[in-house]
Amino acid sequence: MPGWVEVIIRSIIGIGLLLTFTKLLAKKPMGELSAFEFALLAGLLIITSVSSIMLSIPPVLALVSILIWGLVAIFLPMISVKSSKFNHFLNGQGIPVIKDGKVLEDQLSKQHLTSSELMRKLRKKNIFQFADVEFALLETNGELNVLLKNQKKQHANLPSIKKSKQPEIVIEDGKMIDKGLTARKLNRDWLQTELAKMDVALENVFIGQIDQNGLLYVDLFDDSIKVAEPTVLPLLKAQLKKVEADLELFALDTEHPQAKQMYSWSSKQMNEVYHYIKSDLE
Structure with missing residues (x-):
C-alpha cells in the first residue's frame, strides 16, 4: 500500500x-x-x-x-x-487570594501570580481597586471570582456622578512606582508622608493604590497587621451633615424673615449637595 x-x-x-x-x-x-x-x-x-x-x-x-x-x-x-x-x-480546588479585604501574598506566590497579574484579573471583572474586594477565589482554570464589600455592592449599579480619575498603583512589592505617582501629579515625598500617617514602612507594603478620590490604600506582606482605612471621606460626610443641621437651627432661631428664608434655602441646598455626591464619597 x-x-x-x-x-x-x-x-x-x-x-x-x-x-x-x-x-x-x-x-x-x-x-x-x-x-x-x-x-x-x-x-x-x-x-x-x-x-x-x-x-x-x-x-x-x-x-x-x-x-x-x-x-x-x-x-x-x-x-x-x-x-x-x-x-x-x-482537578484541585479554588485558592483564596483575597480574604477579609486582605491580599494573601503567600497564596499568590504558590500560584506564581504577581500583584500586577492580580490587578489585571480584577480589571477583567471591572474592579479597579483592590480595596473594594472582600473575598476573591482563584479557580483551578485560572478564573478569578470576586465578592465585593457590601458598601461597594450597594453602589455598583449607580451611575457615576462625576468623572473619576483612574486608580493608580504606586507601590508594588515594597517599591515605589513613579509612573503611578506621576499620573496623579504626586511625588515620593507625598507617598512617604501618607505612609508615615499610617505608621507603615515602605518595605512592608505588598501593594499600594491611590483611589479615584486621591486616597491611599495599602496591603501589607504581614496580613496580621491591621491598617486603618483612610478616614477623610467619612469626616467630610459628617461635616456636610453638621453644616446642614446648623443652617436648619439658624433658620429656627432667627426672627428675621429674610434671614430665615436664606438659612432654610441654604440648608436644603446643602442636603442636595450631600446626596448628589454621596455615591462618590462612598
Missing part, C-alpha cells in the same frame, strides 16, 4: 475517533477545563496526529493508544462526579 494512502486512511480513522470522543466528553467551554482535562485532550490530539503520519508505528498500537487516552478522558470526569475527594485530587 502506498504511504500516502495509508496516511489518508489513518487520518480519517483518527479524526473519526476524535469526533466520537468529543461527543462523549462532558460538555464544557474550553475556558472551564481543568489543567488535567486540557492535558488529556492535548495528549489525545498529539497521539492521533503523530499516529497518522508516523507509518513506523503499527496501526494496532496507535489505535490502542488513542482508545486508552480517549476512554480515560471520558471516564475520569465521571468518577470525579461520584467522589468529591477524587475530584479535588484530579
